[in-house]
Amino acid sequence: MINLAHIINPVKTGENSDLFVAQPVTFESMIRARQFSKFTDQINLYTTQFEEDTAIIPTCFTQLSHLERSILAVNTELKGKKLPLIHDILEKAYLETDEQYIIYTNVDIALMPHFYDRVIQLIENGHDAIVINRRRIRPDYKGIENLPEMYGELGRSHPGFDCFVFKRDLFDKFQLGSICIGISFLEVTLLHNLSAFAKKPVFILDEHLTFHLGTDVLVPRKKNPYYHHNRKEYFEKIKPQLASKFELKKFPYGNLPWYERAIKWGLNPSLFTRTYLQLEGKNFFQRVKMLLDEIRWRILQR
Structure with a gap:
């Protein structure tokens, strides 16, 4: 039996924040999706939050222990x-729940009623990691x-990644x-970790499973110091630990012909051309080696 722990990080906001409308929609959509599912008893909704944000959290969610630090404590x-x-x-x-699969979504990502049933179906198909793009x-x-x-x-499709499902032991x-969170390179980091460590990830790029209020794709970021923190953290500390584990077939578009893959990879803001070229080269040499090995085996069999 497959059990899901869906965790979000609510935040108390003022009326001028986009989350003032979006976050209650997310809460309610999660509650309704759980009620709609034929696996209701296998789905649990969790939050973790700063202590000052607890008042806004619906009683249908189980509050895990409070967060004790923020980025301000890490980067002064x-x-x-x-x-x-x-x-x-x-x-x-990971520490305070025991379900086999963990789901993380941003607090502005709402769910369609059939969301959890589709996730469980994908897990039953053998996927240990699932990334779902919003509408x-x-x-x-x-x-x-x-x-x-x-x-x-x-609505419209979206190229970014903001819903992640993974088997517990991957953490x-x-x-x-x-x-x-809340800044670019969050999605980059989670996507590349799942591509590195999951055995059979799947990327759901254009199904109607989640949605977001607003049609923007990219927001201004070059002058945002949080963006530069995340970007530096990924390229200088995280990517070097992951790169040796990357395989082209475990990334989005990995099953497409090379020319389609090159175009889509190059256009996606969460993927990087240098990584693609390195993996395409690695993939090419692997194919050449397989061909040469096959020739060797055939000669030996004569």
Whole structure:
């Protein structure tokens, strides 16, 4: 029997924040998706949060212990938002729950009613890691009373990654550094960890399983010091520990013909051309070696 622990990190916000509308929608969509599922008893909803954020969390969620540090404690040059570290969030799920699979989504990612049933179906098909891309819908909905309309809007596809499902024991292998959430390179870090360590990852790039209020793809980031922290952390500390484990076939688009793969990889902001070229070269030499080995075996059999 497959059990799921779905963890999010709620935050108390003011009316000027996009999360003021989006977060209650996320809460309600998770509750409804669990109720809708034929596996209701196998799905548990969890949060981990800073102590000051507990008041906004619905009673249907189990609150795990509070987060004790933020990026501000790790990088004292940063001033402003008290953003949690993805390592600390996932560690709460790993240490304080016992389900076989852990799901992490951002708090602005809402679920379609059939979300959990589709995740369990993919796990039953042998996948130990699942990455699901969201749909983008218009941002002018007022709240949870509009959920039926939100469900009905197909919206647009989105190239980024913000929903991650993985087998519990993979967490011990992850290299997450001090990457903070809510900023670019969170998705890069989780995607590349899953590609490195999962045996059979799958990437659901365009199914109607999750959605987000708003149609933006990229937000301004070059002047954002949090962005530069995450970027540096990934390229200088995380990628060097993962690179030797990368295989082209375990990345998005890995099963496409090389010319399609090259185009899609090059256009996706969460993937990097240098990594692609290195893996394509490695893939080419592996194919050549297999061909030469086959020639050797045939000569030996004569």
